[in-house]
Amino acid sequence: MAYVRLENITKIFGSVTANDKITFEVEKGEIHALLGENGSGKSTLMNILSGIYAPNSGSIYIGGKEVAFASPKDSIDAGIGMVHQHFKLVDVFTARENIAAGKGSRGFWSSTAELNKRIADIAEKYGLAVELDKKIYDMSVSEKQTVEIMKVLCRGADILILDEPTAVLTPQEIQILFDILRNMKKAGCAVVIITHKLNEVMEISDRVTVLQKGKCIETLKTSETNPQQLTEMMVGKAVNLDIECVPMERGRKLLSLDKVCVKNKENRNALDEVSFDVFSGEILGIAGIAGSGQKELCEAIAGLEKVSEGDIIFKDESIVQLSPRDIIRRGITMSFVPEDRLGMGLVAGMDIVENVLLKAYQNMPGMFINRAEGRRIADDIIERFQIYTPSASHTVKKLSGGNIQKVLLGREINLNPELLITAYPVRGLDIGASYKIYDILNEQKQKGVGIIFVGEDLDVLLHLCDRLMVMHSGKIMDIVDPKSVTKEQVGMLMMGHKQ
Numbered sequence: 001m002a003y004v005r006l007e008n009i010t011k012i013f014g015s016v017t018a019n020d021k022i023t024f025e026v027e028k029g030e031i032h033a034l035l036g037e038n039g040s041g042k043s044t045l046m047n048i049l050s051g052i053y054a055p056n057s058g059s060i061y062i063g064g065k066e067v068a069f070a071s072p073k074d075s076i077d078a079g080i081g082m083v084h085q086h087f088k089l090v091d092v093f094t095a096r097e098n099i100a101a102g103k104g105s106r107g108f109w110s111s112t113a114e115l116n117k118r119i120a121d122i123a124e125k126y127g128l129a130v131e132l133d134k135k136i137y138d139m140s141v142s143e144k145q146t147v148e149i150m151k152v153l154c155r156g157a158d159i160l161i162l163d164e165p166t167a168v169l170t171p172q173e174i175q176i177l178f179d180i181l182r183n184m185k186k187a188g189c190a191v192v193i194i195t196h197k198l199n200e201v202m203e204i205s206d207r208v209t210v211l212q213k214g215k216c217i218e219t220l221k222t223s224e225t226n227p228q229q230l231t232e233m234m235v236g237k238a239v240n241l242d243i244e245c246v247p248m249e250r251g252r253k254l255l256s257l258d259k260v261c262v263k264n265k266e267n268r269n270a271l272d273e274v275s276f277d278v279f280s281g282e283i284l285g286i287a288g289i290a291g292s293g294q295k296e297l298c299e300a301i302a303g304l305e306k307v308s309e310g311d312i313i314f315k316d317e318s319i320v321q322l323s324p325r326d327i328i329r330r331g332i333t334m335s336f337v338p339e340d341r342l343g344m345g346l347v348a349g350m351d352i353v354e355n356v357l358l359k360a361y362q363n364m365p366g367m368f369i370n371r372a373e374g375r376r377i378a379d380d381i382i383e384r385f386q387i388y389t390p391s392a393s394h395t396v397k398k399l400s401g402g403n404i405q406k407v408l409l410g411r412e413i414n415l416n417p418e419l420l421i422t423a424y425p426v427r428g429l430d431i432g433a434s435y436k437i438y439d440i441l442n443e444q445k446q447k448g449v450g451i452i453f454v455g456e457d458l459d460v461l462l463h464l465c466d467r468l469m470v471m472h473s474g475k476i477m478d479i480v481d482p483k484s485v486t487k488e489q490v491g492m493l494m495m496g497h498k499q
Contacts, residue, residue, distance in 0.1 A: 002025035002026060002027050002061075003026060003027055003028045003062070003063055003159075003190050004025065004026040004027075004049070004061070004062060004159055004190055005023075005024075005025045005060070005061040006022065006023065006024045006025075006045065006048070006049060006058065006059075006060055006061075007023050007058055007059045007060075007061065008021045008022070008023060008057065008058040008059070009021070009022045009023070009024070009045060009048060009055045009057075009058035009059075009060075010022075010055060010056045010057045010058055011041075011044050011045075011048060011053060011055050011056055012056050014390060015390070016390065017214050018041045018044040018214055019041045019044055019045050019048070019055070019214055020041075020214040020215050021058070021215075022041065022045055022058075022211070022214075022215070022216045023216060024045065024209055024216065024219075025219075026159070026190045026191075026192055027190060028158075028188050028189070028190050029185055029186070029188050029189070029190070030185065030190055030191070030206045030207065031181055031182075031185055031191045031193065031204055031205050031206050032190075032191065032192050032193070032205060032206065032207050032208070032209065033192075033193050033195060033200075033201040033204070033205035033207070033208040033209070033222070034046070034192055034193065034194045034195075034208075034209055034211065035195065035196070035198075035201060035208055035209065035210050035211070035230060035234060036210060036211035036212060036234055036430065037212065037234055037235065037430040037431070037432055037433070038388060038400050038401075038402035038403055038406075038429065038430050038433055039213075039388035039400060039402075039403065040211040040212055040213060040214065040234070040430075041211050041213075041214040041215075042194045042211055043085075043163060043194060043400060043401075045211070046082060046161045046163065046192065046194060047082075048060070048069075049075065049080060049082075049161065050069075050072060050075045050080055050081075050082040050161060051069035051070070051071050051072040051073070051074050051075030051076075051080075052072055054069070054070070062078050062079070062080075062159075076152075076155055076156075076157070078159075079156060079157055079158045079159055080157060080159045080161070081151075081152025081153065081155060081157030081159070081160050081161070082152070082160075082161040082162075082163070083145065083148040083149055083152065083160070083161065083162045083163065083165065084148075084163050085163040085164045085401045086342060086401070087144050087145070087148055088148070089136045089144060089147060089148065090136065091135070091136045091137040092135065092136070092137065093135070093136060094132065094133050094134060094135055094136070095130050095131060095132045095133070095134055095136070095139075095143075095147045095150070096115070096116075096119075096132040096133060098136060098147055098151060099115065099119065099132075099147070099150055099151050099154050100115055115154075116132075118154055119132065119150065119154065122150060122153045122154060123150070125183070125187060126149075126153065126180055126183045126184055126187065127179055127180055127183045128146055128149065128150055128153075128180060129146065130143070130146055130147055130150055131143070138265075140290035140291045141169065141290050142169055142173040142176070142177075142290055145165060145169075145177070146180075149180065157189075158188070158189050158190065159189065159190045159191075159192075160184060160189055160190070160191050160192070161191075161192045161194070162191070162192070162193050162194065163194045163401075164194060164195060164196070164401060164427075165177060165193060165195070166195065166197060166200060166456075169290070169456060172289060172491070172494070172495070173289070173290065174200070178203070178204050181193075181204060182204075193205065196402075196429060196430045196431060196434070197457075198227040198230055198231065198431070199227070199459075201222065201227075201230065202222060202226075202227065205222045206221070206222060207219060207220065207221055207222060208220055208222050208225065208230065210230060210233045210234055212233070212234060212235075212236060217233050217234075218233060227241065228241065231431050234430065234431060234432075235431065235432050240435075241431075241435075242463075243435075243438055243459075243460060243463035243464050244438070244442060244463075244464075245283075245442075245463060245464055245465065245466065245482075246442045246445060246446060248281045248282065248445060248446065248466075249281065250279045250280075250281055250282050250466075251279055251280030251281040251282075251448055251450075252279065252280055253277050253278075253279055254278050254279060254280050254314065254315060254418060254419050254450040255277065255278040255301070255312070255313070255314050255419055255450060256276075256277045256278075256312070256313040257274055257275055257276055257277075257301075257310065257311075257312050257313075258275055258310050258311045258312075258313070259273040259274070259275050259309065259310040259311075260273070260274045260275070260297075260300060260307055260309070260310035260311070260312060261273060261274075261307070261308045261309035261310055262293075262296045262297075262300050262305050262306070262307060262308060262474075263306075263308050264296075269474050270293055270296040270474050271293050271296050271297055271300065271474045272293075272473070272474040272475045273309075273310065273475070274293070274297065274310070274474070274475070274476055275310075275476070276469060276476060276479060278419065278450045278452060279450055280418070280448045280449065280450050281445055281446070281448050281449070281450070282445065282450060282451070282466040282467065283441060283442075283445055283451040283453050283464060283465045283466050284450075284451065284452050284453065284465065284466065284467050284468075284469060285453045285454075285455060285461040285464070285465030285467065285468040285469065285482070286452065286453065286454045286455070286468075286469050286470075286471060287455065287458065287461055287468060287469070287470050287471070287490055287493075287494060288470060288471035288472060288494055289472070289494050289495070292471040292472050292473060292474065292494070293471050293473070293474040293475075294423065294454045294471060295423070296474070297471075298421050298423050298452070298454060300312065301314075301421060301452075302324060302327070302421060303319065303322055303323055303324040303326070303327050304324060307320045314419065315418070342396075342397065342404065345408045346396050346404065346407065346408055347396070348395075348396055348397035349395065349396075349397060350395070350396060351392065351393045351394055351395050351396065352378045352381075352382070352387075352389065352392045352393070352394060352396060352407055353371065353374045353375050353378045353392045353393060354374075355396055355407060355411065356374050356377050356378045356381065356407075356411050356414070357369055357371070357374040359411055359412070359415060360373070360374055360377055360411070360414065360415070361374075375392055377414055378392035379392050380414070381406075381407065381410035381411065381414060382410075384410065385406040385407075385409070385410045385433075385436070386406075386433065386436070387399075387403050387406045387407060387410070388400070388403055389403060401427075402429040402430060402433055405425070405426070405427055405429055406429070406433065409422070409425050409437065409440075413440065413444065417444075417449060418448075418449060418450065419449070419450045419451075419452070420441075420444060420449055420450070420451045420452070421451075421452045421454075422441070422451065422452065422453050422454065423454040424454060424455065424456060425437055425441070425453070426438075426460075427456075438460075438464055441453070441464070442464075453465060458487050458490055458491070459487070461482065461490075462482040462485070462487065462490070463482070465482050466482075467479055467480070467481065467482070468480050468481075468482045468485070468490065470490055470493040470494055471494075472493065472494060472495065472496040473496060477493040477494075477496065477498060478493055478498065480493075
């Protein structure tokens with residue numbers, strides 16, 4: 001019997017069968033990819049293995065022995081660690097404090113020296129690098145993920161589950177993560193990756209299991225399949241994997257940044273004299289390793305970051321002194337889809353209608369909020385973006401990561417913006433949904449909308465965008481033509497090396 005075996009697992013939420021008699025196995029020393037569309041049951045299945053949910057029926061076996069988990073602690077004690085898509089870290093704690101907050105295999109750490117030795121041993125064994133005294137809020141996404149992995153390994157996990165682990169990592173950070181996973185595989189760990197990225201499935205996994213609408217379609221050796229076959233199994237039909245850049249004649253200048261500087265918490269330039277233009281009817285892509293200034297750039301344009309020097313001109317009007325609300329009230333139709341969809345984009349405890357109304361109310365006549373109109377808009381977004389939810393009254397935090405992203409992007413596009421700023425808009429989305437988003441962005445482009453697309457997948461950026469701006473350490477390294485540049489050249493610019 002396999003080291004980890006989930007047998008005939010069924011999980012039902014109300015009228016929705018999330019997992020329907022699924023059998024799934026993972027061996028020691030194996031990296032196993034779990035693939036499927038949003039709502040196919042991947043995260044639910046792994047949440048059952050990690051003790052978050054209890055199955056309605058079915059059995060779990062670890063090392064040939066049947067187990068039952070009443071809580072995540074039971075799963076941790078069985079050697080299972082899960083790194084969730086939205087990290088479970090305390091932002092004001094250091095990396096060391098977050099690791100120490102969990103129990104070791106023999107209770108709480110008895111001393112700092114014991115913890116430090118444990119961390120050092122694991123770091124050497126698996127090739128992990130962590131700044132132990134750095135605060136979580138000062139870390140990049142990649143660093144936070146490494147802390148999460150270190151945390152579960154320090155608890156004694158030899159079965160690791162990663163939910164969308166490369167969602168906002170750069171190509172360089174992805175390779176670092178993959179090296180860590182390969183080291184874990186060599187050490188005999190069982191690794192499960194939930195992902196939508198087929199190229200990563202092909203690169204890192206030994207086997208792949210495809211789920212569709214709560215059912216297990218098939219488990220294959222990765223070496224015996226290909227992306228096209230996997231896509232057809234996921235979606236249930238043939239899918240064109242070509243990403244189209246719709247040819248358009250560039251329109252008028254919508255946005256202009258002139259030597260814009262933004263200070264970080266250490267009073268250093270997070271943006272350093274950034275100057276560029278955005279035109280109607282174009283998609284301007286932005287590439288860069290994590291922490292290169294993409295976040296500060298988007299937030300400065302949206303009025304969420306204070307500009308210390310320079311100017312931002314939108315439709316011939318300076319907006320650097322305006323608050324986000326002033327920008328909206330002055331009729332500047334600019335929409336911002338942030339990287340942190342639950343921290344900044346949506347209110348997790350509110351339902352879909354309420355989150356839609358947070359923006360839509362500003363376009364409603366009269367003094368009172370029209371909830372009926374909000375429900376109509378929410379229902380329209382649910383249908384248009386194919387959001388899997390019991391109803392528009394469903395709490396946002398209970399949706400899958402991909403469906404949360406669809407709610408956020410759908411709400412912003414519903415405002416019919418002239419400038420759309422999107423930071424990782426397909427993060428957590430499956431193949432079909434991602435290509436739907438690309439189509440919608442091209443539709444917006446054809447309507448004359450100017451689009452800033454911050455992305456992590458260089459293949460997508462090079463195929464979808466009209467121009468590509470590469471950032472490093474708060475500076476613009478170059479703005480290149482995606483049709484005449486290679487991934488390697490862009491990668492060198494991302495690392496700070498000018499051609």
